Amino acid sequence: MGILEVKGVNKRFGGLQALGDVNLSVTENTCHAIIGPNGAGKSTLLNCLVGKLIPDSGSVMFDGQSVLGRKPFEINQMGISRVFQTPEIFADLSVLENVLIPCFAKRDGAFRMHAVEQVSSEAELRDMALHMLEDVNMADKRDHHAGTMSRGDKRRLEMAMCLVQKPKLLLLDEPTAGMARADTNNTIDLLKKIRDRRDITMCIIEHDMNVVFSMAERITVLAQGTPLVEDTPDNIKGHPKVREAYLGEAQV
């Protein structure tokens, strides 16, 4: 039994069957990749996992509990963090504040009325946030205005915001999309480092096949909302159905 069990999930948008009978099982502390052409329904699947969308039918179990019907903040508190396809950060706040907020969420839960304490005296959380920023090579940018940074930096920041929570499951939606080459390499190095610690389950959507084959233990190929195959990277590479549906298009 995996830490994440998706069974028979369907989602329609009007006439479009965005997800058709999706099954997915992700083993704890592994890295599972989801690949497939644009519009295959990959982001929609993640949306169903984090409470942004509610599937029309099917079940999503995380850590033995159903996530369906729960609000996004409750699902995050269960241990699922997500990096979005377009960076979702607090653009008006400083980089350090961006990382502090998830620290508070982790320590204090979904709501705590701490109106008289001062952020500046939370030494422990500040240390935690600063260490995280060091891990993603952003410590020197701690006082920057998050919204004015490059897209690559925003993505790395968002990743830091997710990682600092030490989630059980980290969902990454095309984490290197729109990044400069150097940024991509840094990001991949970081992700590999995290994977190698083996204390976090990762589910990654990625178009760069080099990244996918070097990171993932298992790969699910999604096409038109339905999983075609699920297998190890080596088997996926040679799979005729995959070549037809996806690799042919991506020109590996």
Next chain:
Amino acid sequence: MLGLNRKDTTLLIAVAILTMFAPIILNPFPVDSAMAQFNAGYPDLMQRFVIFGIFAIGFNILFGLTGYLSFGHAAFLGVGSYSAVWMFKLLSMNVLPAILLAVLISGVFALVIGYVSLRRSGIYFSILTLAFAQMSFNLAYSVLTPITNGETGLQLSLDDPRILDGAGSAGSLPVTNLFGLEMRATETVNLGPWSWDFSAGYYVCALIMLAAFYLSVRIFRSPFGLMLRAVKSNQQRLNYTGLNSRPYTLAAFVISGMYAGLAGGLLASMDPLAGAERMQWTASGEVVLMTILGGAGTLIGPVLGAGFIKYFENIFSKINDNVLHTWFAVLPDGIEDFLVTIVHPFVGKGWHLTLGLMFMLVVIFLPGGLVEGGQRIGRLFRRRKGKQTDAEADASKTPAE
């Protein structure tokens, strides 16, 4: 000091000094001089400065931090005033219980109105708060006459029970006090051609405003304040980060409602009557203008905005054609009449026009309000001194300054 960083402490001390010496600072012109009409050091005007300062400080906790624009905050101001007057009628002329009840009742109102209104965001939230406030206004004006005394407004009367200190007031209406210190008590000091009024009521309001300001600084710098700023920046991200934005925004709404109630209670404490017009949408709009004019999301902006607007309302509105003629009297008649005609629409009853123009200029050229104006001037000076580079000046412009 007081758990604040150096910059905030400096700001707090500056505000404290300004409010404590306001009776002198606001009366810079000798009584007999032509400029005396620009003096603003009258007790009732100064009281309004600080009371509306409190109102705007509280509004800024909601609007400045979370970005939720309430168009109904005057309802809480009105509720505060009614509560306070009832306390004067039933219990005692001491302002303390009146103010406490005003804060409490407006907090309860804010909880109910906020709970419903915060189910929506953006323009729908604003409309909901506006609807609630207009409902309150109409209720106060007609249906709830037994509580609010409708059109006339709620006033003291000679047969009020006033259980704690009703006995001593035979024949004339009693006055509000703080443990015996009458709010209307005023000490006038004459020094040469100058005259300054030191009013007990003003100092009570000013001290409460300082406390309210200090609390708002603490809230701005607290984890709670950080969450509120996160709501404004990206509420979606906040929710996916495991934080429930609803109770945070509701708490901000209730706190700002209580600030409004405090302001309403103080208005009634200085002048014990409460009318429905205090709840009208124009009054709600005024606090929005104050906050934006001064600088939404800044610490000191709302106080500046409140002072600015109240000054215009009371001083510019008093400049009539006679006054204008005396100003331009030295000029030849033709030019004098011409100038009076030109200036006429902008002063006296036309003060709204001047205020409207200033508001437009500020919003277009200084989106950060008067505070941004001050910062730009400050930066200009620093550059002149040549000590600091641009980069340093920009670095000091951290978010939510």
